[in-house]
Structures are given as structure tokens and as C-alpha cells.
Amino acid sequence: MRFSDLLIQLGELQESTPRHLAGDPELSGAAALDQAATGQLSFLEPGHALAAALAGCGASALLIPPDPELQQQATDQGLAWVALANPRLAFAEALDALYPRQRPPAGIHASAVVDPGAAIGPGVHIGAHGVVAAGSRIGAGSILHPGVVIYGDVEVGEGCELHAGAVLHPGSRLAAGCVVHSNAVVGSEGFGFVPTASGWRKMPQTGLVVLEEGVEVGCGSTIDRPSVGETRIGAGTKIDNLVHIGHGVVTGRGCALAAQVGIAGGARLGNGVILAGQVGVANRATIGDRAIASSKSGIHGDVAAGEVVSGYPAIPNRLWLRCSAVFNKLPDMARSLRQLKNQGE
Amino acid sequence: MRFSDLLIQLGELQESTPRHLAGDPELSGAAALDQAATGQLSFLEPGHALAAALAGCGASALLIPPDPELQQQATDQGLAWVALANPRLAFAEALDALYPRQRPPAGIHASAVVDPGAAIGPGVHIGAHGVVAAGSRIGAGSILHPGVVIYGDVEVGEGCELHAGAVLHPGSRLAAGCVVHSNAVVGSEGFGFVPTASGWRKMPQTGLVVLEEGVEVGCGSTIDRPSVGETRIGAGTKIDNLVHIGHGVVTGRGCALAAQVGIAGGARLGNGVILAGQVGVANRATIGDRAIASSKSGIHGDVAAGEVVSGYPAIPNRLWLRCSAVFNKLPDMARSLRQLKNQGE
């Protein structure tokens, strides 16, 4: 693909957008700035030490921020370039253009087991060894990769993609455009047991798991259904691998939950909440809009909107940073304290 | 289902149990107290602020604790109710009655691959694309949902339920009534390697994994077999999602292990131990009967029976709470200490 052909794929491009074709190189792929070679596209973000990063770059073409000096340098290096406010977003668009995804064709593989009582929309692809039970519906254009298992009483919206080994249990309700990655499980029974004299008695989990539009669930992640009511993941929320979401959790729109996060039953997250890796949220905790928890934080109580927290139990990030710095001096502090006490006696 | 028909499903109900039929409403389902609507059942536990919780309740029928004032209030609100010592347990029974589970019929799906050398008990259901290898036994009445894989040398007791994508490796021994949830793995090779001059050399893992009666293993959880001897999960122990249990671990009866708990090889848990989410237990640690670890605790040494621990390394919960409160004041303490030292000089 020629650089000029790629440019027209970029959403931000306008007639006035600065660019330099430099012979309009043929592009065969993309790479990180320090690894790019001839025939490859790369990008540079405002955060980089720009001029230094650009020097010696082996790419043929670049997406760069709107910086006249940088543009001149790229031209001097013989590179094709376009200057955009959001080079990273443009790079995402360019990758889609350079590495087009092959959509599997519509149709149900001969080895798949689709119950006559299931409703399969037009254009759906069901791969080898897929299973769809009676009473479930797969929306138009959805893709089920090999080995997906859909129990009964499941609704999958239009244009969803379910990867190999994903399992959807009864009560799962996926809106349009959701992605469930390999071996993830949605709608599994919440961990609810009543203590009795003869041991734990299962509390039946009969509620729903609702994934709103555009939710993405990472590999091996699990989202449980509650005894009654629903577990709900807000539209556009992205969930990484090996995340556990307990029964009755509700998240807002556009949250991002990194790998190995665990959210206990009944917790509430606002919109745009970001939880870094291995964060834990206790049952019934409440996290406000756009709050952020750094990795490994343990959240028990309420986190206010916009707050950044860290540590276990989680406290404001700035305080935690200062406390952690002092933690490393505890042996010295203890010794000083003993000396002061001895002096005082 | 009429309220009066539901009542006879409750194990605690006796002739003398206080109740009020209020027209014996038809019940179509159940809901949490603050979400219940006409035609729904809900419940109220002694822990709630009872009268306040009840006010405005939209349910048609309630399971409530034996509290005369509360009973009167419910009657005044026109609700059907029954008063029981354990409303939560009764709610579990009611959910089973209101949402009866459909047991898949006995039989082996045409697409399943069951080796002639496997022994399949009467009444067993094996779903689509299931696999049972030679030398394994499936006990009477067990249910294998689609896509379950049973390697050779596996024994599954009577009345077990294995969900989609569950995998049982050689050496797995499941007693009656066990449940293995979707994509969980039992009997996988323990993580044992011997360091050699040419790198890690695998220690063969040839032992057993024994799940005693009524054990439940959550989605995506993994329970490893040891090199020799056995990994053993005590009867009635319930394991949540994404839990890892290393080779040679032994737990007592009736433990509850919450999501993302990790137990390293050789650790020992007594009866009734409760580990909250993301707890880690080091290899060879020993935890006494009915001990509790709060979420994210890291347990290295021994925990006495009945103890409640927190933190990392785990210490008694009350001490940890006090220490954590002081942790947040470390910057102030450091400053005070510096001032005192300066005064003393």
C-alpha cells in the first residue's frame, strides 16, 4: 500500500493537514520507531524526545505530531510523513489498513451443534465444534470462532465476536459489538453459599449478566451472574485477561480493567474508571466516575470521583507515595525513637 | 407458583411457623428487596435496618426474621410473609422452587467422543463435543456439559456436574456431587522443575488430585497434581473463579476460597478455613481450622485455628487494622521524629 493510499484511511486527515510524500513509498507493514525498517510505517507522539527519537529512524514513513522543526527534520531524512494531532490514533487506523482482518464467511460449520430451537441471525459465522443451545439468539453478523459454547437462554447482539473456547451461560445478554476473548466465561454462577449446620448450601444464581454495547472481555476472564437482579458492564468498557467480576457488580461506561483485577460481588463502579493490574475491589465498595487505582491496590470503602488511589487499603496516591517512601526508613526511625527514649530516661 | 405452594418447599417451615398469606399471591420470580416488584418474592435478614428496609418494598411476598413488629408492618403493607430463623437459607430454597433447573436428559450426544474403554454410569449426560478417554469412569447421573475433556485415568463420582470446557487430567478423583465450572482444570501437572546445568528439568507429576464429596471448583480455576502423593480438597469445600491450588495442597472440609486465591504447593488448610479474594498462601504454610484471611493477605507461616489475619506478611487482623491506620501518618511521624532529634541536639 502506497503512503498516499494509507493517508486517506486516517480519520483526522484534512486537505490542510501538513504532509510530505517523499516519493510516496510502498508500505508493507508497521513497527515501533526504534525497530522500523524500509517499507515500514511508524509513529512519534508528543511525549517522545522528538528530535532524538527521529534521528536514525529506519522507517519509510511516519505519523508525527504537528511540529514544524520535526517536520523539517523528517523531510531532511528523506522520510514520508504526515503531521496529526493524534498520531497514536492514526497509527491504530493505519494498522487496520496495513493488516486487514479477514472476516470468516457467514455460515455454520458442519461440525457445529446448533439446536433447532436457537435463533441464528443473518450473516453469522459459527466455527468448528461450536455449540448453541435451544432458546438462545445470535445477532446478525456475529462471529463465533471454533469451540464456543452458548448455553440456553443467552442473547448475543449484532456484530459480536466470540473467540475460541468462550462460554456464555444462561442469563447472558450481550449488546451489539461485544467481544469475548478465548476461554472467557460470562454468566457463570456467582459464588454464593449459605452457611448451614451441614455445610455450605448453594444460593441459586438466577439473575442476568448484561454486557452493554461494545464491551470487551479478555481471555480467561469470568463474569458471574447474581442470585437475583443483574451484573452489568457499562457500554464501551474494556476488560483485560484473567479478570474476575463477581455477581451483581455494576460498572459505568468506558471503564478499563487491567489484567487480573478482581471485583467482589455487589461493587459499583462509575463511568470511565480505570483499574490497573491486580487491583482488588471489595464487595459493596463504590468507585466514582473517572477514578483511577494503581496496580495491586485493594479498595474496601468508597473512592470519590476523579480520585487516584494506591495501596492496600487504598489511600490517595500522593499520600501513598509519601508513606511508602517513609516505610523504607522504618528501621532507622525505630532506632532513632529508641535513642530518644533512652535519652529521656 | 402460589406463595402457599412455595412455603412447603422451605425446610425450616413447621405448622407453628408464623405466616400471613395476604391473598396468597402468585409468584413469578424473586428480587432483591429494593428492586422487587409485584409478583416477586424477596427476603429480609436480621442484619438489615428492618423497618426502614421494609417501607416502600414493592414485592408481593417476603421471607422475614421472626420479629412481631416487622410481621405487623408487613401485614399492614398488604404483603404475604413467613417468619423464619434463617430467611437467607429459605430464599435459596425458594429460588430453587421458582427457577427450577432443567436437568439435561441422560445420553451421550452423537458428537461426543467416548472411548469404548471408558466406563459411563447409568443416567449420565455427555453433551456435544465431549471427550472421555479410555480408562476413565463417569459415575451415575453425572452431567458433562458441552466440550468437557476427560483424559484417561480419571474417576468422576455420582451426580457430579462438569461445565463447558472443564478439563480433568489423569489422576483426578472426584467424589460424588462435585461441580467443576467452565474452563476449570483439575489434575494438571504441578509446577515442579529441578535446576540443572542445562536449565529446568521437569519433575514428573504422577500423583492424584482428590476432590472429596460436594467440592465445587470455580470457572478457570486450576488444581495441580503432585509428583507423588496427592492434592486433596476436603468435602464441601467451595472454590471460586480463577483460583490456583498447587501440587500437594491439602484442605480440610467446608473451606471457602474466594476468587483469585493462590495456594502454593504443599500448604495445609484445616476445616472451615475462609480465604477472601486474592489471598496468597506460601508453600508449606499451615492454616488452622476456621481461620479467616481477609482479601489480598499473604500468608507465609502458620495461622492458628480461629485466627483472623490480614496484610502481607499476614498478621492478626486487629493489629493490622491499627498498623494500617498509622501507616497513613508515616510522613507526619517522620517529621515529628526529625524535629525531636533536632531539639535534642
Added chain:
Amino acid sequence: MRFSDLLIQLGELQESTPRHLAGDPELSGAAALDQAATGQLSFLEPGHALAAALAGCGASALLIPPDPELQQQATDQGLAWVALANPRLAFAEALDALYPRQRPPAGIHASAVVDPGAAIGPGVHIGAHGVVAAGSRIGAGSILHPGVVIYGDVEVGEGCELHAGAVLHPGSRLAAGCVVHSNAVVGSEGFGFVPTASGWRKMPQTGLVVLEEGVEVGCGSTIDRPSVGETRIGAGTKIDNLVHIGHGVVTGRGCALAAQVGIAGGARLGNGVILAGQVGVANRATIGDRAIASSKSGIHGDVAAGEVVSGYPAIPNRLWLRCSAVFNKLPDMARSLRQLKNQGE
């Protein structure tokens, strides 16, 4: 198997190696020292309290360290024994001999779906319900247990073993002798999204995941592919269950990553790094050769070669042990400090 027949399977055995046949017992299996019974082999390592451990041992034969007193004691107890510098390594070899693994026969199960455009090497076993898509290659002698799914554009080297439910996504490159355990996922899309005014926009993940020779990936673990470039796991690295490795991570050779470790995108590990259970490594962190992190450590910055770190944020292990000991005394310290301040006023 006779003890004498077993001996010749041990790599360390030489003519001069001390041994005692004691009637050359027939061995039917192996067990831990305190559980071994007649007909079983066990072993004793230099680390044990040797004489005490040996007393009362019920085994028929032992692998022991080269210690003349111990040898005499074993002979006096009527046990067969051989004395070796590395009894644990010999025990691993003995387990392979006593419990030989049955290799599934070459061939493709009738229920497997192998695209004509896939290249399957000689001697490959593909189990029931396996799937191999067009454009992928399976190296000679590799074993795919039931239900493995190989997407397109995957290369599996010679002599690999993929367990039930494992999934390999496009861009996965496995060198010879790799093992992927049940329900693990390799080559899944990295968690990359660009924030936009209308929500998270997926950054396409088009790079490779390279597993070098002899890498082992535990059950349910996930290794993501990057947007560009590669994620690379060094030769001989062993990964336990439920580990997450983010996009673009590079590890050296011979690392060991215990269960539930999480490594965020772009982190770099040297050779021989050992991460204990539930350790977290932040994106772009760098860990030097042979560094060790104890369980639950959270690593943000750089760890020097050979360093042992603990805690969160991770600090040198010895310092952390001392600080943790003082942590438990924080309430006392705070009280002492208040008293000193009051005295000073």
C-alpha cells in the same frame, strides 16, 4: 521394575557410585519419604535432617546424598539405596521410568477439523475435536490433545505438546519442545486502546508471540501479542498457571514465573529471573539476570541483576523484612512519639 533396572536410568550413575541392592526389591511406584511403603522408591536431600528423616522410613529403596553414615543407616534398615550428588534430579528420572507416559499415536482424529491449507508434520497427533486453520504449521511429532484450537498464521515447532482447550492465535510462533497446558491462550490481542472522544478505540495487535525452545505455559495462562513487534519468551522459561504476560514483554532464558504472576506490557526480564506467586511487574519495568522477587511483590522500576526484592513497591528483600517487622510495631511507635512530644512541650 527392579531397583537395579531403575539405576541404569539415572544420568548421574557411574560404576563407582555407591549403592546397596538389599535383595534388589521390585518397585511399583514412588512416594514422599514420610509416606513411602513397601515396593516404593523415595529420596532424601542434603537439606533434610537426614538420620531422623530416615528412621522409620517404610520405602523399599532410596535415593540419598553421598553420606557414609547415612548409607550405613540405610543398609542397617534393610533398604536398597544409591548415593548421588543430586537425589532430586535422580528422583525425577526415576519417576519417568516408574510412571512411563503413554504417547498418543500419530494421526488425526476423525472428529478433528484440519484445514487442507494447514501443514501437518509427520508423526503429529491431533486429538478429538481439534481445529487447525489454514496457513498454520504443526511440527513433526507434536501432540495436540482434544479440543485444541489453532487459528491461522500459527507455527508450532517439532515435539511440542498442547493440552486440552489450549488456543493459539495468529502470530504465535512456538519453537521445538514447547508445552502449552490446558486452556492456556497464546497470541491473544494485547490490551491496547486509544482514548478518543467517543470512547476507547482498539489499537490493532498485529505482532508476534515467540516462545523459544522448551518454553512451558501453565493452565489458563495468557500471553498477548503486541500491536507491532513481538512478545518473546526466552528458551527454557517455565510459566505456571493463570499467569498473564502482556503485549511486548520480553523475557530471557530459563526464567520461572509462578502462578498468578502478571507482567504488564513492554516489561523486560533478563535470564534466569524467578518471580514467585502473584508478583506484578509494571509496564516498562526492567529486571536483571537471575533477580528474584518474592510472592506478591509489585515491581515498578528497575531491579538489578542478582537482586532479591520483596514488597510493594518492591525493595531489597532484606530491607523489606526489617521494615515489615517494624510495621507491626507502628502503633507502639506512634504512642512513644506522642509521649516524647508531650514531654518536650
